[in-house]
Amino acid sequence: MARQWIRKCSLIVGDSGGNGLELSEFRIRFEVCKYPMQTPGFARIRIYNLSDDTANRIQKEFTKIVLKAGYEDESDFGVIFTGNVKQWRKGRENPVDTYLDVMAADGDQAYNYAVVNKTLAAGHTHKDTLQAISEAFKKYGVTLGHVADLGQTVFPRSRPMFGMARDYLRVLARSTGTFWTIQDEKIQIVKTNEALPGKAFVLNSDTGLIGMPEQTMGGIIARCLLNPNIRINGQVKIDQKSVQQALRGPTIEDGAKAPQLPGIAADGMYKVMYETFIGDTRGPPWYCDLVLQSMNPADNPIPAPLTNGLTNEP
Structure with missing residues (x-):
């Protein structure tokens, strides 16, 4: 059993090119909410007492965040949120302390903008449908994570697909007795009465x-x-x-x-x-x-x- 003491936190703000800043030395407050449904999870993070130059640079240049938290023992330290920045806000909490707030969402760009435009040939399966959906999500940085068994159903007719990827994923989940969610920019598909593999x-x-x-x-x-x-x-x-x-x-x-x-x-x-x-x-x-x-x-x-x-x- 790991010892849960000596807190550890890492907050990285970055851009699509891999450039970023590590802000773990500053005081950070956060709230991260995650759901099992299609609604993207979100994070509210407050960073204290940045210089004006640093705060302005962050607001102008960076669009992604990765938040890790836990303890000095590496087995109890890991990512708790990855997502896209929705809003920055500068403010002052009291005469001494300034802050920079960030509101971020997990996979919301894929959720809101990913569109499927493909025709599946006769003989396709649920896996083929998922692959077409995944290709649309991948353009916005969301990839496949855990996928439950979708069955072996083979469809005798071709299927044209054009529309929001999230809607097709809902239909797929309903057809296979599963539900889906986006967690840390990965699609999870889990059977309704099952859980992720691994020890409890x-x-x-x-x-x-x-x-x-x-x-x-x-x-x-x-x-x-x-x-x-x-x-x-x-x-x-x-x-x-x-x-x-x-x-x-x-x-x-x-x-x-x-x-x-x-x-x-x-x-x-x-x-x-x-x-x-x-x-x-x-x-x-x-x-x-x-x-x-x-x-x-x-x-x-x-x-x-x-x-x-x-x-x-x-």
């Missing part, structure tokens, strides 16, 4: 769990120390005895009309559905806020928004 991260007080996870209408919520190894669609394991059961209000009806809560997993296995990284290199915050869903489909009575981003039509 055991989350307890020894590995950074803070307080007691709680059952809510939106899922099982938990807070832990910031850890880049916990990823969207990845698995975590929490002792089911540690999860606090939801308390229904006195006005909630019993029986069939009562709203169904996401279940507490008997085996403690959960999939990460939403994730927020919160950090301050000169302050107390250094957390992951998680929304989790049981890996057992029977525990999940509500298919959206927790289990199926495909219901979010354009």
Whole structure:
């Protein structure tokens, strides 16, 4: 088990040509939000006390950011956000401290502008469809990451494709029982009731769990120390005895009309559905806020928004 102490943070701002600046020596505050649905994740980052020349140069020249965070132990340090700059903002927090804010989004240019214009020949498969979609996304810097099994269906007729790549990806996901998302400029396609491959991260007080996870209408919520190894669609394991059961209000009806809560997993296995990284290199915050869903489909009575981003039509 790694020791989660001595924080480490790296913020690189750069351009499309590979030029950039490392700003980790400055005070940095950040909030990174990641989702399992098609909506691009985003980051809000505040950099303190840059010189005017440096701040002006950053605003004029740089359009991409890479944020890494964790601890001195390299196994607990890694990328938590990569994306395109949407807005810079200069300001003053008090008479002494100035700041430069950046709002960035993950893969939003591909999401908003990638267009498929191709005809697939008779005998094509779902993999061929994905390849055509991937080629459109790649023009905007988004490549394929993990792709679940899409099946062996062979289509007897040719298929003309012209339109937004994201729309074709939604149709593909619906047809194959998967859902997709963009994470750190890579497309993830995961089966609805499965997670990314790999061993589940055991989350307890020894590995950074803070307080007691709680059952809510939106899922099982938990807070832990910031850890880049916990990823969207990845698995975590929490002792089911540690999860606090939801308390229904006195006005909630019993029986069939009562709203169904996401279940507490008997085996403690959960999939990460939403994730927020919160950090301050000169302050107390250094957390992951998680929304989790049981890996057992029977525990999940509500298919959206927790289990199926495909219901979010354009």
